[in-house]
Amino acid sequence: MTYSNEKLSEEKVFKDPVHRYVHVRDKLIWELIATKEFQRLRRIRQLGTTYVTFHGAEHSRFNHSLGVYEIIRRMVDDIFVDRPMWDSDERLLCLCAALLHDLGHGPFSHSFEKVFHLDHEDFTQSIILGDTEVNSVLKKVGKDFPKKVAEVIAKTYENKLVVSMISSQIDADRMDYLQRDAYYTGVSYGHFDMERILRVMRPQEDQVVIKSSGMHAVEDYIMSRYQMYWQIYFHPVTRSSEVILTKILHRAKKLHETNFSFETKPVHFYSIFNNQVTVKDYLKLDEAVILYYFQAWQEEKDEILSDLCQRFIDRKLFKYVEFNPSKQMMDLMELTTLFKKAGINPDYYLVVDSSSDLPYDFYRPGEEEERLPIHLLMPNGEIRELSRESEIVDSISGKRRTDxxxxxxxxxxxxxxSKSTVKKKIKELLNLE
Known part of the structure; x- marks a missing residue:
């Protein structure tokens, strides 16, 4: 028996609040879960700073990765079995790519990436292909197996059907995180009938399609997603904490560049600050490490770094007002000047944040090459793009909301x-009177 076919002596299960149970029978999957690179995901939250707004949002990338694996397991073991367009030889590859798709996420994922111009998908591939425990386990299947897993995650794998299961407009990744994020934030709008969607999924040559009889379940999924972006992922209070987090990292990098003498030296950041980050250095970073520095940096002599860290740790967030860039740029320029006069550094304390810059999107067919539109399989065998059949989806397709x-x-x-004319003018411009 080859390693790829080896099973555990008995099935292992993880109790899961979203899928009830996550089932593991393959020895390969069980060994991957036990690697230190995968266990690190327990120390990285799925939703970054969202726990500051929704106190239940403490779930991790580890939770989510197991959830994506479980959805794919159900697809390949229950839904696709014996379907004419499905190649069962791809089963284990799908399971591994699903489990490992978020392996390269850093602490406070997207904010961290934005500041240091990193890409978690690049790191995911580097971990899979590098000198790691994950790579050693995957190689037991075959020398080129890690490369195949990395290609699925990079969306370059030759079998586009496999790629679409993990990365498309309706994929296992999104189906898990919408339900999981809704569960842990305590909101009602991220829920949809996943059981129904799975039942009507059909493998085609280059992507998964949905039987037209399941269109209403997909509409529900699209609307759930739309609501989650605006109610959870773009929440202005969460964005305030992200703004402060981002500014802390910018400030620490700037101080390092000017040879500032830190009381608590940013040892874990050196290679990132110097644009020489290795996989080994990157894997040492998790949210506990970052929060240790933020805690310690409250005592630094640099007033800006100290203040920003206190704000983040103690949840003393920035306030916000609506801002229209096309109409209020002159106001912003005037505020920048007034902040400088008041001794408040506008580089760190006056920040325009646009939700359209955040790495989430809702359903926009054709706008993303790598995210294929959702296609319906009609009773006569014809394939039709979802928004052509659904008035609900058509009404929100292609409409970019910015905030x-x-x-x-x-x-x-x-x-x-109180006598300061600068204060009076700032309050006037920010409508704080």
């Missing part, structure tokens, strides 16, 4: 002298 907020520390403004 701009201006963030600032209201407490600092309030502490300015």
């Amino acid at each position: 701009h907020k201006l963030y600032f520390p209201e407490d600092m403004i309030n502490h300015l002298s």
Whole structure:
């Protein structure tokens, strides 16, 4: 028996609040879960700083990765078996790619990536292909097996059907995180009938399609997703904490570049600050490490770094007002000047944040090459794009919603002298009167 076919002596299960149970029978999957690179995902939250807004959102990338694996397991073991377009030889590859698809996420994922110009997918591939425990386990299947797993995650694998199961407009990744994020944030809008969607999925040559009889379940999924982006992922309070987190990292990098003498030296950041980060260095970073520095940096002599870290640790967030870039740029320029006069550094304390810049999207067919539109399989065998059949989906397709907020520390403004004309003008421009 080859390693790829080896099974555990008895099935292992993880109790899961979203899927009830996550089932593992393959020895390969069980060994991958036990690797230190995969266990690190327990120390990285799925939703970054969202726990600051929704206190239940403490779930990890580990939770989510197991969930994506379980959805794919059900597809390949229950739904696709014996379907004419499905190649059962791809089963184990699908399971591994699903389990490992988020392996390269860093602490506070997207904010961290934005500051240091990193890409978690690049790191995922580097971990899979590098000198790691994950790579050693995958190689037991075959010398080129790690490369195949990395290609699925990079969306370059030759079998596009396999890629679409993990990365498309309706994939296992999204189906898990929408339900999981809804569960842990305690909201009702991320729920949809996944059981129904799975039952009507059919493998085609280059992607998974949905039987037209399941269109209403897919509409529900699309609307759930649309609501989750605006109610959870773009929540202005979460964005405030992300703004502060981002500014802490920028400030620490700038101080390092100017040879500032840190009381608590940013040892874990050196290779990132110097744009020489290795996989080994990257894997040492998790949210516990980052929060240790933020905790310690509250005592640093640099007032900006100290203040920003106190704000993040103690949840003293920036306030925000609606901001229209096309109409209020002159106001922003004037505020920048006034902040400087008031001794408040606008580079760190006056921030425009646009939700359209965040790495989430809702259903926009044709706008993303790598995310194929959802296709319906009609009773006569014809394939039709979803928004051509669904008025509900058509009504939100291709419509980009942007949301701009201006963030600032209201407490600092309030502490300015009451006689100050600068204070009066700032409050006027921010509508704080």
